[in-house]
Amino acid sequence: MGAGLARLWLGDRPLLRPWSGIKADGPFALAMNLLAPFSNRIAGGFHHDGSDYALPPNLPGEPLPIHGDAFQRRWLVTEQTDNSVALQLPDGSFGPFRYGAAVRYRLDEHGLAARLELTNLGVMALPFGAGFHPWFPRSSQTQIRFDASGYWPENAQHLPATRAAVALPPDLDFAGRRGLPHGWINVGFAGWTGQTQIDQGPDAVSVRVSSDDLHTAMLYSPSAGADFFCFEPVSHPVNAHNLPGRPGLVTLAGSDSLNVGMRLDWGLSDDRSA
Structure with a gap:
């Protein structure tokens, strides 16, 4: 199931929305998914270096290709200790992309670190991307805070409605702690810090999401009635x-790699007022 996470708890309190435990529910019922060789949707294909590349839809009910296909493939466990695990995808293939991937998860006293490496195994240089798709619990008490420089409004196809990021409207400015x-x-934020x-x-656990490598963030939740949201x-x-x-895309020639990481820390208080 794509080397995703099933559960992440602190005692009896979930930090991520737990997996349903039902394989037939699909990978997006997990607590976190890995995204490669790109994240989110592409409008059917793209043009690169004089050639057009078509990408097929890869999820039922989704007319556009979404999140690559690493989350849909079988990965191999290559190393395991009491507090870490490494997995490898040796033969990823989606449209023109031929790639390998490796991930390492490591737990310590205060957090979980995840690091994903993506390697172009093809002969063509192509634009690659990657990311992490955690599913957090949502309740009436959930609040978030983050800084960003702008956002991409969403159109009816769940694609950016503008060619470049635009200024944040007041209701999407999360610089001060606020509810969802x-x-x-379902929008992307540019210049995430x-x-x-x-x-x-x-009665729950505060969580800090951090990355030194990734500077775009997606925020998704269908409504206040949902028991989850995604950052x-x-x-x-x-x-x-x-x-x-x-x-944000990185053009990788054959054998070139992209390496990105994310960390979740719990029990940390916010050092800025709401």
Whole structure:
């Protein structure tokens, strides 16, 4: 199931929404997914270095390709200790992408670190991306705080409605701690500073999401009635392969690699007022 995480608990309190335990529910019922060789949706394909590349849809009910296919493949456990595990995907293939991937998860007293490496195994240089897709519990007490420089509004196809990121409207400015919107939200934030605080209330565990490598973040939740939301540190915005300048994508020649990491720390208080 794509080397995703099934559960992450602190005592009897979930830090991530636990896996349903039912394999038929699919990988997105897990607590976290890995995204490679790109994240989120691409508008059917892209043009690169004089050639057009088509990408097939890869999920039922989704007309566009989404999140690559590393999350749908079988990975091999290559190393395991009391507090860490390494897994490898030796033969990833999606459209023109031929790639290998490796991930290491490591637990310590205060957090979980994840590091994902993606290698171009093909002969063509292509634009690659990667990211992490954690699913957090959501309740009426959930609040988040993070800084970003702008965002990409979403159109009816769940693609960016603008060619470049635009200024944040007041209701999407999370620089001060605030609750999630009551309705649908599925937008990408540009210029994420790599730190997000998630406060789940006095009876739950605060979590800090951080990354030194990833500067775009997706925020998704269908409504206040959902028991989850997603805050996804990723390398690039939705449909970056077809945006000017291909923000966040990295062109990898054969045997070149992209290495990104994310960390979840718990029990840390926010050092800024709401």
